[in-house]
Amino acid sequence: MQVSSVNSSLTPTELAAWRGLLRSHAALVRDLDAELNARHDLSLHEYEVLLTLADASDGRMRMSELASAVVLSQSGLTRLVDRLVRDGSVARVRCEGDRRGQNAELTDAGRRRYLEARVTHLAGVRSRFLDHFDEAELRSLSGFWERVSPGATSE
Amino acid sequence: MQVSSVNSSLTPTELAAWRGLLRSHAALVRDLDAELNARHDLSLHEYEVLLTLADASDGRMRMSELASAVVLSQSGLTRLVDRLVRDGSVARVRCEGDRRGQNAELTDAGRRRYLEARVTHLAGVRSRFLDHFDEAELRSLSGFWERVSPGATSE
DNA sequence: CAGGGATACTTGCGGATACAAGATAAATAA
C-alpha cells in the first residue's frame, strides 16, 4: 500500500512519540499548575522563577537570563516578575556596572514561599511523572532532552 | 552533607528529566508555533485540531472529544473552533440524535489548509525533534508517555 | 408524563502571554 511514505508522513512510532509528548506535557502542566494555584496561589511559571532564583548564587539573576531559563518572552517575564514583586516574593535591583539591567532577587518572604510550595510541587511531580520511571530511564530521558535543546537540563 | 535528602528534594537525574521536559517542550512548541503562524497563519493548537479531524472517520468529531484529544478546555475549544469556522476550515453540524451536541467537521478548504501546513510542520517536527532519535528510542519514548498519561499516544 | 438532575456546549469575564514599539543606557565609530 505504501501509505506512510506518501507526503512523508509520520510512522506510527514517530507519531506516538511526538503526540505523546504534547499530550502528556499538557496534562501534566495543567494538573500541576492547578495544584499550585489551589494550594499556594502560585502559577507553575511563577514557581519555576522562584526555583531558578533560589538555585542561583545570591538568589538573584538578570531578567534576560531568567527569561531564557524559564522559556518565556522578555515582556512575559517582566510581567511575571511584576506580580512577584507586588506580592513581596522578589525585589528588583538595578545592576551595578550596567544601569540598563535589572536583577530579580529573591526576598526572604519569597524564599519561604518557594519552600512551602516546593513540598506540594515535588510530591506532584513525583507521583505524576518521576514515579513512572526507574533511574536508568530517567538518565536516558535527560539525555534525550539534552539532544533536543542543549542546555535544557542544566544551567 | 546529606543535602539532597533533606525535604525530599530531587536528585540531579530527576531534576534533569523533569526540567528538561519543561524546557524542551516550551522551546519546541514556541518554535513550531511561530513557524506555523508565519507560514500558514495557523496556531499549533489549530493545526492539531485540523489534524485530529483529518484522522477521524468522516472528518468529524464531537466538540468534547476534540477538546480532550488536544488537551484544551471546553471553552477554549469552542473558541478555537469559532476561529476555524470563521475562516472556513471547519463547519459546525448539529448531532443527529442528540441536539445538545455539535460535530466539528472539516470542510474541503480546511482539508487543503491542513495538507499545506502539514508539509511545513512535519519537516519542523522532524528536524527539531524526531531526527534526534532512532527507532528504538522513539518506541521507548512513546512507552514512557503511555505510562505518564494513558491514551496519550493513540486515540 | 411532569420534575429534578445530568450532559453538552457557549458566553462573560479576568488573567497571562507574545509581538512590536518605546525608553534608557552602553558600546562603537567617526
Added chain:
DNA sequence: TTATTTATCTTGTATCCGCAAGTATCCCTG
C-alpha cells in the same frame, strides 16, 4: 567628543485560554 548603533528592559495592544455561570437538551425516577 558626538553621533550612531546596539543592548536591556518595560509598556501598548491584541489574542488566547481557563473558570464559572448560563442555556438548551436529554435522561431518569416516581
